[in-house]
């Protein structure tokens with residue numbers, strides 16, 4: 025082949041340009057706020073995270089995981105060998121053969137990518153992404169031919185000028201996409217940013233199965249600093265590794281396909297949101313975005329830059345307020361991007377700096393501030409629901425095995441039925457328990473998700489203060505939101521009130537009681553039952569089994585919905601979404617009820633008062649909705665409990 | 679500054695013919711509120727509506743240049759900050775002894791600062807809660823008072839068009855010459871959200887003043903109100919519309935009469951007679 029000097033020169037050029045691009049990209053990320061990350065440890069852990077955590081998610085789509093392993097693995101190997109063989113000119117037949125094998129692997133993988141792109145589902149982005157499989161093929165194909173002489177298959181210098189020209193064009197194209205494009209913002213950027221994102225992830229604990237939210241407490245003293253801002257106003261207010269994370273998005277749209285708000289036609293699409301964040305960090309418009317829009321909003325009008333206020337032109341606040349914080353997107357994202365934390369970060373700015381929490385938001389927050397409950401009821405009426413229950417108060421008994429965290433369900437008549445059922449079960453199992461009574465405050469969940477971290481922090485601290493006065497080994501609550509706050513978010517406040525305390529959801533605790541034989545249950549003889557996983561119990565806390573085991577212990581065979589377990593669809597009640605109430609085409613609760621109805625179930629078992637409220641809000645005819653505690657209570661075998669008929673009479677009066 | 683109405687009219691002729699909104703000086707008086715359920719200190723509902731109306735009148739421009747939010751009392755009271763959270767740069771506080779009578783220093787301050795419109799709530803949520811502050815200030819300053827306003831529609835040529843809130847959502851439009859005092863009814867537009875950031879950033883612009891101790895008040899004893907049993911209302915309404923009416927009606931005061939066509943002297947006589955009858959005048 026002629027022009028021997030040409031190809032090494034091209035490779036060198038592409039690599040140099042890639043390095044320059046990498047430096048530029050890194051600087052874009054570094055414009056974010058500092059975050060304490062152990063860089064070396066992160067880099068060391070990165071391959072493991074790729075092989076375990078990331079691969080576990082990709083593995084859910086077998087086709088894609090194999091395709092990616094072949095293409096990506098083949099490419100990394102080829103790139104290294106190309107440098108050795110073609111750039112450094114090491115003349116070694118083994119290396120050349122290895123390179124040929126790697127390229128062949130990559131080529132086969134790329135064929136499958138190509139095939140998937142022939143008839144792409146609506147969730148994945150088109151645009152430059154449609155070009156990617158062809159670029160991969162060009163790269164692998166051209167270098168394959170180029171390597172043949174080195175492997176001794178073809179004599180050196182074979183092929184004419186025409187072949188050289190064709191190969192050169194293909195190589196420029198291939199390297200343009202794969203080396204240059206990787207750091208200058210092409211689709212291959214995901215490999216570069218994705219690898220570093222795994223290493224420097226904002227939520228390092230996530231990889232060990234940690235149950236945190238990345239919602240670290242806002243430093244409220246920032247409000248008084250000159251130029252200080254609460255929450256995220258501009259892209260540069262994100263931590264640098266959050267910016268890096270946004271850049272890792274492959275626009276696969278797995279998040280979009282799972283997002284309940286998107287399905288309901290509310291103006292939110294988590295994929296577009298992440299892409300808008302990329303527009304923000306790099307500067308520009310969304311004109312090149314080639315995926316589904318925010319429902320009801322045209323693409324092309326969003327403008328942003330690192331120092332532009334995000335909600336002034338890049339993202340409509342309605343988009344941020346549509347999110348139920350259900351984390352379906354986070355669960356599904358193969359790049360392990362944290363959408364919810366970013367959304368709440370931006371909500372914090374809207375609420376704490378602009379005072380722009382929509383609809384009932386301001387009123388609810390005011391109520392929480394003034395009365396420690398979202399509806400503005402008298403704090404002294406918190407225990408009214410239990411006037412006839414004779415519950416031991418912590419204030420009196422000082423210690424108990426179990427602290428029953430009642431939650432704001434205390435103020436809601438429907439939720440009170442769940443609370444009563446749970447109390448009856450506790451009594452039937454002779455559990456040594458007590459409640460805080462009027463000393464308990466709202467957990468702060470809603471305030472935090474609505475962006476008012478000041479109020480969340482105040483509630484958390486005051487709750488911890490109360491908790492620290494008493495002795496108990498377990499906290500049990502019927503509210504998954506309070507459960508999440510107590511278990512995962514209260515630990516940021518340096519209190520030892522919860523040290524050594526087990527925080528449990530009532531289904532987990534009841535399941536323990538049943539397994540220990542402390543609760544005897546009749547078999548359930550009613551109709552078909554399905555179970556709805558609450559987001560804050562399942563995805564946030566990984567508890568999928570206990571509620572199911574409880575149902576099975578009553579002889580119930582659960583008719584699972586298509587979306588259940590970690591893929592459960594939100595009821596629409598989380599994240600303050602019913603309060604901010606952004607209009608869509610449908611209601612999320614209706615869609616979830618359709619999921620339930622389509623199993624043929626006549627009873628939906630739930631483990632959350634918010635889910636109960638949302639699902640019961642769906643118009644009849646629909647399956648009945650009951651908390652697992654209520655179902656258990658009806659099946660309870662216990663002579664000491666008054667006969668159930670009287671109970672029902674009593675309930676009707678309330 | 680003028681001390682009675684005729685003088686006001688005489689002094690203001692040109693001021694508002696040019697550009698009203700920019701030069702308008704509005705003062706919203708705020709007090710420390712008390713949540714009806716929890717008894718916790720907060721921004722008072724009507725007072726914050728007064729601030730909202732003030733923001734509207736002064737063009738919402740956040741700078742608060744022509745809106746002064748004024749409080750007489752303890753500047754370290756945290757609930758004052760929740761007014762500032764509505765986007766104010768500062769809150770002006772006349773710091774005085776908690777036992778002092780705030781009327782005199784407030785009146786002096788209002789006179790000195792050249793306010794055109796002074797907005798207050800109808801009555802405070804804590805303290806005496808007598809609802810007398812706007813009246814006493816009006817008396818001190820010799821300004822007209824418009825009680826229970828729902829909105830101030832326009833200010834033109836030194837005259838404001840004010841909507842008063844009447845029962846059942848009715849409104850009465852009145853024209854008032856500046857300067858005047860208005861108490862803001864709960865029917866006025868709701869106050870915007872108070873945001874934590876601006877609330878903690880705002881400046882407490884403090885002026886220490888002295889005032890005589892309110893002796894009468896000192897002698898009082900405060901006790902929590904006891905709820906009295908209430909007779910259940912028997913709703914006689916037959917239709918939904920009637921029930922709605924019954925539920926939403928504010929008592930409009932029975933009896934009374936509307937005198938529109940009588941002469942001013944006759945009208946005055948009627949008022950005089952009524953006041954005598956009620957024992958207000960002796």
Ligand code: SF4
Nearest residue numbers: 273274276277279357
């Ligand atoms: S955010 Fe994650 S799931 Fe969504 S498109 Fe990007 S990579 Fe895919």
Ligand code: SF4
Nearest residue numbers: 283347348350351353
């Ligand atoms: S958390 Fe749920 S509602 Fe919010 S963007 Fe993700 S999938 Fe959509």
